[in-house]
Amino acid sequence: MGITERKEREKQEMRQRIIDAAMYMFLEDGYNKTSIRNIAEKIEYSPATVYLYFKDKDELLYEVQRQAFDKLNEAFLHEATDPDPWKRLEQICISYVRFGLANEELYDLMFIIRAPMNVDEKIHETNGKDCFGYVFECLAECIRKGLVRFENPQLGMLSVWAMGHGLVSLQVRCRLKVLDLSDGDVDNMLNNAISEYLRQIKR
Amino acid sequence: MGITERKEREKQEMRQRIIDAAMYMFLEDGYNKTSIRNIAEKIEYSPATVYLYFKDKDELLYEVQRQAFDKLNEAFLHEATDPDPWKRLEQICISYVRFGLANEELYDLMFIIRAPMNVDEKIHETNGKDCFGYVFECLAECIRKGLVRFENPQLGMLSVWAMGHGLVSLQVRCRLKVLDLSDGDVDNMLNNAISEYLRQIKR
DNA sequence: TTTATTTTCTGAACACCGTTCAGTTACTTT
DNA sequence: AAAGTAACTGAACGGTGTTCAGAAAATAAA
Numbered sequence: 001m002g003i004t005e006r007k008e009r010e011k012q013e014m015r016q017r018i019i020d021a022a023m024y025m026f027l028e029d030g031y032n033k034t035s036i037r038n039i040a041e042k043i044e045y046s047p048a049t050v051y052l053y054f055k056d057k058d059e060l061l062y063e064v065q066r067q068a069f070d071k072l073n074e075a076f077l078h079e080a081t082d083p084d085p086w087k088r089l090e091q092i093c094i095s096y097v098r099f100g101l102a103n104e105e106l107y108d109l110m111f112i113i114r115a116p117m118n119v120d121e122k123i124h125e126t127n128g129k130d131c132f133g134y135v136f137e138c139l140a141e142c143i144r145k146g147l148v149r150f151e152n153p154q155l156g157m158l159s160v161w162a163m164g165h166g167l168v169s170l171q172v173r174c175r176l177k178v179l180d181l182s183d184g185d186v187d188n189m190l191n192n193a194i195s196e197y198l199r200q201i202k203r
Numbered sequence: 204m205g206i207t208e209r210k211e212r213e214k215q216e217m218r219q220r221i222i223d224a225a226m227y228m229f230l231e232d233g234y235n236k237t238s239i240r241n242i243a244e245k246i247e248y249s250p251a252t253v254y255l256y257f258k259d260k261d262e263l264l265y266e267v268q269r270q271a272f273d274k275l276n277e278a279f280l281h282e283a284t285d286p287d288p289w290k291r292l293e294q295i296c297i298s299y300v301r302f303g304l305a306n307e308e309l310y311d312l313m314f315i316i317r318a319p320m321n322v323d324e325k326i327h328e329t330n331g332k333d334c335f336g337y338v339f340e341c342l343a344e345c346i347r348k349g350l351v352r353f354e355n356p357q358l359g360m361l362s363v364w365a366m367g368h369g370l371v372s373l374q375v376r377c378r379l380k381v382l383d384l385s386d387g388d389v390d391n392m393l394n395n396a397i398s399e400y401l402r403q404i405k406r
Numbered sequence: 407t408t409t410a411t412t413t414t415c416t417g418a419a420c421a422c423c424g425t426t427c428a429g430t431t432a433c434t435t436t
Numbered sequence: 437a438a439a440g441t442a443a444c445t446g447a448a449c450g451g452t453g454t455t456c457a458g459a460a461a462a463t464a465a466a
Contacts (some may be wrong), residue, residue, distance in 0.1 A: 003434080004304060007442085012259060032317075036422060046445045048426080057424065058348050064383060093454095112315065114235075132381050157372070158396050165378075166369025167361070175314055175368075181356060193361045200352060200403045206463080210413085249416045251455080260453065359452060 068106045069128045085141040100168030273330045288344040303371030
């Protein structure tokens, strides 16, 4: 009988509607300023209903995060496709920084926010794994072909990621104001910094 | 008459007592989990009293942050004193990362947390300015003496800072779990990453 | 010393938050 | 139509940052 299937489908649809509303609100106001009540209001349900589909706010955030990582992965698959691994690495770095600066709230809940990483150990084995793998594979190939001044791919990965994340997160959290630059100059500076770094790690 | 002076002194003492309690609680439980009520309880005053000395929670955080930056500056003045600017830069980087990893909650409210940077534009002109200046001066000297593969001191500053901050903040916010390393290995990896980076920017 | 004034402090409240649960409503099965 | 199940909600709990009228304490004036 198709009735249970329809029910299941409806359940998933409801779940997705909540996720979409959460995504919308998180992007609009950020994670902390968005309440379950806000999300419930947006989909015209009671706040309690949200808890029939998600254990708590963190689990909801986790689902939004998953979709955010899909979005970053998509960016990689569109903007970082050069067959030459070194050029691809360059594209990845530029793509990563661009993504972070263009989607500050999304970047925040992917890489900065505290919450969801404490939910469950196994979350790290899924969320963001594709993105990580894509970069790691590229970097490993660069190392194998001697295109880069790293020997250990894990160490290289850490270094590249730290630079990208450092640039984005300092900007996203307004710490670059001490540099006393105009808005356009900051963007330039960030791009220059990533280019400079790439030049430095190139063999 | 010394009575107004004593009053003023007492007011400052009270202020400091609140700051100390806040610092203690922030370090213990982090900024978000610490409430004004907790802080008030610690000093055995009513929550409302806190608001006689601080406009809001952010202003209180701002004062704690100021003392945190003093602490980092002290670390620099103790651990990064080599007369050779390049060696001093190395010491600064190592000192910075060590400080971040050893004082996660402090690092959090200095460089990661969102709140206090929105309080007032002029805050950035004071908090952390000393630390920033210390690093900047050192880097500028390195550039003047051609010890480093940078030309623009601002760009170099951004790069060095981004790397240091990237390493610390990824670790502090548990994003390095994807690397699948044991705790000791992470520490090693972070140290190696900073050494590797220094090698790469050295002329 | 007693009264008046100023300073310091607090209890209670406001509007929010995440979360739970008894009880209502809507749907499905008999 | 009645019984049973699934979906939903109103109201509450204990928490949050913050405000404010009024109590308490310290100082000044009489």
